[in-house]
Amino acid sequence: MDTLHPPLDRTPPAVEGAAERILHAYEGYLAAFLAITRRAEGRFLRREWRDGQQDAAERLNVFSEWVQRTVDEVGDALEDGTGAKARFAELSDGRPDCDVARTFFNSVVRRILGTRGVDRGTDFTAEPGTPLRGDGAPLFRHRDVQGVTPALFEALFRDTSFADRFADLPGDAAASAEAARETLGPKADEVRAAEWLPFLFYRNKGAYVVARLRTSSGETVPLLVPLSHPAEGVRPDAVLTDRDDVSRVFSFARSYFHADTAQPRETVAFLRSLMPMKPVHELYTSIGHHRHGKTELYRELTAQLAHPAARLEPAEGIPGLVMIVFTLPAFNVVFKIIRDRFGAPKDTSREQVMQKYRLVFARDRVGRLADAQEFEHLRFPRDRFDPGLLQELLRAAAESVRIDGDEVIIRHLYTERRIRPLDLYLREVPPEAAEAAVIEYGNAIKDLACANIFPGDLLSKNFGVSRHGRVIFYDYDELALVTEMNFRALPSASSHEDEMSAEPFFSVDEQDVFPEQWLPFLVPPGRLRAVFLDAHADLLTPAFWRGMQRSQQSGELRDFFPYPAHRRLRREGDGDGDRAESPVEAPSPNAREDTDDLGQAE
């Protein structure tokens, strides 16, 4: 319509100020972001899983591409950063995506002005975001109900845009209601209302209905229904009403959802009502707004550091050869700084390490790779550092760390969620939990292998245990693709001299690995090793890894269900053939008494 009847009072772009032009560019960015996001539904309906994965990788770059383009176009017009900020504040005020728009503004203006760290005068980074419950009409749909019934699930499924594509909508609605009633117990009859988001959350082969139930006693219960699309048609794959189950689906070790909404703040508010412990920054990130997630993380960090008792300390565990890692005990995050020089036997470079972290960012993390955020020129109050830690940073990471008055400026670092290093965990938990964890350890290596990731350094100190008991990998400097490696059997020595020689009697290339040699490095001898071997002896054979290489080459995309197998409505073998041999998550071992909340102990 606009093109036919342009409003007369519209100022032509040439005389618009920088703020207007940045907002205009932001809208271009958002349109591009949503255009890719919207492909997800078609990918799901056409079962185009590989293409869907490419979309996900493509979408990760859209923000920086648009920022760069905007910098190029607007750069000269930005004469007065402070004025532009004030004007942008007015322009963006009241928008449902105000926060994300301001993060975009920050990125553009900081790049144009060459801002190091945060400049309160010209960017919004240090300002509190708009409250989560903001303006705007309720985003969600509402339905009054009397208990959990098949009719409720029918309504949810009919509200998708592809109700006609369900394999058996009434039958599956009934099965879903039954499953929900089972997990909810007596509470199922107290449910008086259902509220759900009018769009689905897509990731890999799943499409998730995101909802909540309200009970007569005022309780809010999350309801997540992952839909899958086997050959016979769309079907619910599970019904999740347990907070922990839901929280795991939104894990920081998984890739971001494609959710078609221009109301990120309201969406995050809705998600937060389902998962009150989940940090806001992780929720923004989970729907693809990872740059704004970083802004939120920065704000949270600043608030944490403002506590006079806040103390930055070395992370527990075996110090890294490549990274110096520290943490704020009260904040569930670690900071990782690349050392200036790496101890033997590491022969990598800063650039190579960063490239590995980029690789992880761009790939499907399959619930086994911790997401990392990259920061530049981050300032910390100097007196918050443990003195020994600060000395060590200045000694071993002088390229990245310097002191500026009463602040410490870190030129480059990664943050990651803090999890308990597996080597420590195995020593501190009761035997049953340790046994479950070594099985999980093997599961993690296998899931990674299915996703074509070879961790490189398989030692337990490089894996951590989440509060759900899930084993997640976090040390990326030696990570490689399974298909790049050469998994070899140990040749048998052909002569006595060969066997006795100090040098290996067979030649070894850089890409060569010998799975038969790993065991002593993975699990200590004794009961734990026996348990590990019982479940995972195959991991220690070249045959396993070559099988993984073949399955990669066949192009098959495996399923990774982000919920326990026992929550699935239909198990292996009934219906969807390609699920039968899928890696399914093991039920989690006893979780530690910790929380997801950033403000609390891990």
Ligand SMILES: Nc1ncnc2c1ncn2[C@@H]1O[C@H](COP(=O)(O)OP(=O)(O)OP(=O)(O)O)[C@@H](O)[C@H]1O
């Ligand atoms: N996400 C995390 N949560 C908790 N602790 C962590 C985390 N990441 C790293 N650590 C701790 O910091 C140590 C070093 O981190 P990391 O393994 O990433 O560095 P590295 O220098 O690459 O190690 P390596 O010498 O094994 O190559 C780990 O052994 C662990 O104790």
Ligand SMILES: [Mg+2]
């Ligand atoms: Mg390590």
